Amino acid sequence: MSALEKAFTSKPGKAIAAKAGLKDPPRLRRGRTWPEGAIVLAEIGDGSLARRTLTLLGRSVESPVVDDGGEPTPGYGARIGALVVDVTGLTTIPQLEELRAVLRPAVKGIERAGRIVIVAHPSAGDWEQRSVARALDGINRTIGKELRGGATTTLLHVAQEATPGDLVSTLGFVLQGRSAFVDGQAWTVAAAEQPAETLQERPLEDRVVVVTGAARGIGAAIARTLARDGARIVAVDIPPAGEALAQVANEVGGTALQLDITAADAGAAIAAHVARSGRPLYAVVHNAGITRDKMLANTDASRWASVLDVNLAAQMRINEVLLDPATEGGLADGGRLVGIASTSGLAGNKGQTNYAASKAGVAGLVEAMAPDLAERSVTVNAVAPGFIETEMTGRIPFVQREIFRRSNSLSQGGRPEDVAETIGYLLDPRSQGVTGQVIRVCGQNLVGA
Amino acid sequence: MSHNAVVIGGNRIPFAKAGGPYAEASNHDLLTAALDGLVARFGLAGTRVGEVAGGAVLKHPKDFNLTREVVLSSALSPATPACDLQQACGTGLETTIYIANKIALGQIDVGISAGVDSASDAPITVSDGLKRALLRANRARSAAERAKALAGIRPRHLAPQAPGVAEPRTGLSMGEHQALTTERWGIGRTEQDELAAASHHHLAAAWDDGFFDDLVTPYLGVAKDAILRPDTSVEKLAKLKPAFGGPQGTMTAGNSTALSDGAATALLASEEWARENGMPVLARFVDAEVAAVDHPGGDDLLLGPVAATGRLLARQGLTPNDFALIEIHEAFASTVLATLKAWEDEDYCRGLGLDGAIGTLDRARLNVAGSSLAAGHPFAATGARIFPTLAKLLHERGPGSKGLISMCAAGGQGVVAILEAV
Numbered sequence: 001m002s003a004l005e006k007a008f009t010s011k012p013g014k015a016i017a018a019k020a021g022l023k024d025p026p027r028l029r030r031g032r033t034w035p036e037g038a039i040v041l042a043e044i045g046d047g048s049l050a051r052r053t054l055t056l057l058g059r060s061v062e063s064p065v066v067d068d069g070g071e072p073t074p075g076y077g078a079r080i081g082a083l084v085v086d087v088t089g090l091t092t093i094p095q096l097e098e099l100r101a102v103l104r105p106a107v108k109g110i111e112r113a114g115r116i117v118i119v120a121h122p123s124a125g126d127w128e129q130r131s132v133a134r135a136l137d138g139i140n141r142t143i144g145k146e147l148r149g150g151a152t153t154t155l156l157h158v159a160q161e162a163t164p165g166d167l168v169s170t171l172g173f174v175l176q177g178r179s180a181f182v183d184g185q186a187w188t189v190a191a192a193e194q195p196a197e198t199l200q201e202r203p204l205e206d207r208v209v210v211v212t213g214a215a216r217g218i219g220a221a222i223a224r225t226l227a228r229d230g231a232r233i234v235a236v237d238i239p240p241a242g243e244a245l246a247q248v249a250n251e252v253g254g255t256a257l258q259l260d261i262t263a264a265d266a267g268a269a270i271a272a273h274v275a276r277s278g279r280p281l282y283a284v285v286h287n288a289g290i291t292r293d294k295m296l297a298n299t300d301a302s303r304w305a306s307v308l309d310v311n312l313a314a315q316m317r318i319n320e321v322l323l324d325p326a327t328e329g330g331l332a333d334g335g336r337l338v339g340i341a342s343t344s345g346l347a348g349n350k351g352q353t354n355y356a357a358s359k360a361g362v363a364g365l366v367e368a369m370a371p372d373l374a375e376r377s378v379t380v381n382a383v384a385p386g387f388i389e390t391e392m393t394g395r396i397p398f399v400q401r402e403i404f405r406r407s408n409s410l411s412q413g414g415r416p417e418d419v420a421e422t423i424g425y426l427l428d429p430r431s432q433g434v435t436g437q438v439i440r441v442c443g444q445n446l447v448g449a
Numbered sequence: 450m451s452h453n454a455v456v457i458g459g460n461r462i463p464f465a466k467a468g469g470p471y472a473e474a475s476n477h478d479l480l481t482a483a484l485d486g487l488v489a490r491f492g493l494a495g496t497r498v499g500e501v502a503g504g505a506v507l508k509h510p511k512d513f514n515l516t517r518e519v520v521l522s523s524a525l526s527p528a529t530p531a532c533d534l535q536q537a538c539g540t541g542l543e544t545t546i547y548i549a550n551k552i553a554l555g556q557i558d559v560g561i562s563a564g565v566d567s568a569s570d571a572p573i574t575v576s577d578g579l580k581r582a583l584l585r586a587n588r589a590r591s592a593a594e595r596a597k598a599l600a601g602i603r604p605r606h607l608a609p610q611a612p613g614v615a616e617p618r619t620g621l622s623m624g625e626h627q628a629l630t631t632e633r634w635g636i637g638r639t640e641q642d643e644l645a646a647a648s649h650h651h652l653a654a655a656w657d658d659g660f661f662d663d664l665v666t667p668y669l670g671v672a673k674d675a676i677l678r679p680d681t682s683v684e685k686l687a688k689l690k691p692a693f694g695g696p697q698g699t700m701t702a703g704n705s706t707a708l709s710d711g712a713a714t715a716l717l718a719s720e721e722w723a724r725e726n727g728m729p730v731l732a733r734f735v736d737a738e739v740a741a742v743d744h745p746g747g748d749d750l751l752l753g754p755v756a757a758t759g760r761l762l763a764r765q766g767l768t769p770n771d772f773a774l775i776e777i778h779e780a781f782a783s784t785v786l787a788t789l790k791a792w793e794d795e796d797y798c799r800g801l802g803l804d805g806a807i808g809t810l811d812r813a814r815l816n817v818a819g820s821s822l823a824a825g826h827p828f829a830a831t832g833a834r835i836f837p838t839l840a841k842l843l844h845e846r847g848p849g850s851k852g853l854i855s856m857c858a859a860g861g862q863g864v865v866a867i868l869e870a871v
């Protein structure tokens with residue numbers, strides 16, 4: 001800890017910081033926990049998907065308080081845990097008023113780390129309908145910035161044909177503590193073939209999952225979280241990181257594979273390792289990544305090449321090998337691929353042209369692959385972490401780190417497990433309808449889309 | 450006796466010079482690290498393994514149950530039994546033979562062999578004089594008697610004693626013994642330096658190829674064998690002063706092994722267990738033999754493996770040409786060279802009770818991934834280093850490829866074993 005950091009975290013330091021408007025950040029709710037207060041369901045139009053999904057999740061719901069213009073503004077007695085608004089039947093601008101009328105009492109009465117979830121259909125239809133769909137996006141992002149106490153908001157675009165079975169893993173994830181650091185985001189859930197089942201305690205039971213860069217940081221958290229969910233982890237990292245890698249592998253009861261993912265035969269080495277186990281390969285989480293930051297004016301070819309190779313080209317090469325049906329130990333049909341993008345890639349970040357290129361490239365890659373692999377029921381997604389507290393970000397100078405931390409709606413850095421939980425959600429067999437998505441785990445970082 | 454004992458793989462930590470990066474680590478620490486790396490590689494966390502056999506040459510009295518204590522510190526199931534064995538520098542090979550035999554006999558399905566030594570953490574004991582004085586003081590019935598006993602302690606008694614490096618029956622160190630052998634067999638300086646340089650170059654090439662990526666796990670920030678000098682050469686080695694054999698001696702620090710710290714492990718199982726559990730099967734353990742020479746009577750201390758090799762090859766009906774690869778532990782470069790000369794020596798071999806010379810080795814098959822001169826030689830670990838290394842090399846050459854391991858050990862002993870790729 002630097003002298004400045006010590007002063008800042010001391011009692012008098014904290015008092016001064018509080019005066020300056022720097023309060024202790026809110027405590028987030030994490031893990032497989034539900035909101036404490038009631039889950040309130042509001043339906044605008046005649047949609048019932050959210051109601052049926054909540055029934056499948058085994059959650060009872062209460063009716064909303066509606067702001068009908070009366071005085072004083074009506075409120076909730078006890079704090080509510082979540083508001084789920086089903087707007088699948090919302091098609092006109094005047095109907096947006098109905099949304100305001102349920103949102104207003106809810107944002108006032110929501111508990112700490114509560115949830116607002118808007119369930120909509122993807123943008124389609126006439127001019128007004130598509131304009132309204134986009135309006136929802138603006139509403140969602142703004143609520144995220146206004147909510148306090150660690151509460152978050154999410155907009156889900158759910159396909160017309162989707163069933164409660166399609167939405168169950170998503171709505172469960174968003175309401176539970178697993179989505180703690182996902183705020184102000186929107187993504188799409190398509191219809192897929194899957195049984196209507198509620199959330200499973202160990203959705204990945206006995207499934208083989210490869211995690212690259214698993215020796216430390218976010219990768220180690222991914223290994224732990226997915227193992228908690230039942231996965232058999234193949235933990236991959238470069239040979240020099242082998243000692244920490246072995247510890248992670250032993251802790252999660254998996255296997256360690258010392259491998260540089262940029263090696264020409266990396267895909268084959270992973271496949272051979274999996275093939276021996278005699279179990280199909282269910283998922284690959286391409287987490288390994290590096291930074292070689294410099295302003296573009298000082299970025300030479302080697303800084304450029306190494307970052308693009310590790311962060312983007314290597315996973316593309318590995319995917320190609322693992323997706324070849326001739327590869328023994330390759331990815332099974334119905335499998336999962338996840339890449340790690342970054343808010344730096346989506347929004348751009350000074351001094352990181354190479355990194356931004358690679359991370360935006362990951363987003364492009366999953367969007368491109370998803371439709372092509374739909375036939376094999378393989379889903380391909382990315383998560384884009386914002387500021388996550390790891391060894392890597394711990395080396396950023398204190399003042400800068402404190403600024404990064406607070407530059408989001410939750411006023412804090414995320415934890416590696418927050419990224420891991422989001423990946424666990426994408427890997428859930430019930431998340432079959434979630435593909436080609438890039439989900440930011442950034443506490444609604446102020447920069448970027 | 451109907452089970453095929455096979456080698457699944459191995460794991461060791463990088464070896465390092467005594468007093469180097471592992472100076473603060475104990476045998477227990479080193480072996481736990483090597484074992485945990487093996488457990489991680491093969492996904493054995495929480496698994497009850499049939500038995501773990503390990504050992505160390507330099508051992509503290511408190512480490513009487515070293516391997517069992519290491520198992521308890523490791524990620525293996527605490528229900529895994531373990532034993533300690535010791536056969537000087539042959540320990541790591543002897544523990545492997547012990548495990549392979551138990552598997553072959555059907556007594557266990559899967560086992561781990563291991564060896565470790567820390568020359569940094571060698572057990573320092575008190576002198577006999579100090580020990581006697583302390584015992585007398587302990588038995589004393591009055592303060593005066595106790596004071597008298599303690600007064601018997603002399604400054605020279607207080608000097609700590611490092612473990613003996615000399616052969617108890619000859620008083621000669623291993624290097625001094627080998628200097629006699631070097632002289633007797635007419636081994637020249639240049640051929641010793643050539644062998645040493647080749648060892649470094651072979652080991653360096655194997656590291657560059659990533660050969661050790663699935664045989665070694667880093668420890669305490671050391672990711673590669675720390676004794677290895679990739680850029681050494683015969684010319685550089687030629688500049689070193691003799692270390693043994695007097696001013697005219699040919700043995701130097703460059704063509705003798707360095708005092709080292711390290712640990713190694715190997716995973717063995719019945720072929721059925723390996724296949725059922727989705728494990729790689731590299732090679733089959735074929736046979737082994739131990740032998741000893743009468744070094745107090747004047748025999749070459751480190752040529753024990755010659756008789757063992759001769760008897761083993763005769764029993765198996767094999768000649769050196771039948772082996773794709775041969776690993777001869779490089780205690781000293783001249784040990785390897787004298788061993789090969791002895792193999793070719795009709796009279797010497799007959800003198801050992803063999804039917805004739807063992808034969809000539811094609812040197813291109815010798816220690817192709819480097820050996821102890823370059824890697825280092827933490828005594829008991831070396832056999833457990835060589836075994837999985839050779840198994841992997843043979844496996845790469847294809848099924849049926851045979852390999853021989855020959856290890857010399859203190860006390861005039863030799864341990865040899867045969868592997869065959871599956």
Ligand SMILES: NC(=O)c1ccc[n+]([C@@H]2O[C@H](COP(=O)([O-])OP(=O)(O)OC[C@H]3O[C@@H](n4cnc5c(N)ncnc54)[C@H](O)[C@@H]3O)[C@@H](O)[C@H]2O)c1
Binds near residue numbers: 213237241393
């Ligand atoms: N920490 C953050 O705030 C943050 C933000 C956005 C994105 N990310 C991304 O999340 C991922 C993990 O980040 P982290 O903070 O845990 O980083 P980290 O540096 O702590 O861990 C990355 C791991 O990847 C491994 N790795 C690097 N190159 C490799 C290669 N060629 N082959 C195999 N393994 C290799 C490293 O050895 C290391 O163990 C990275 O892709 C990173 O870009 C992190």
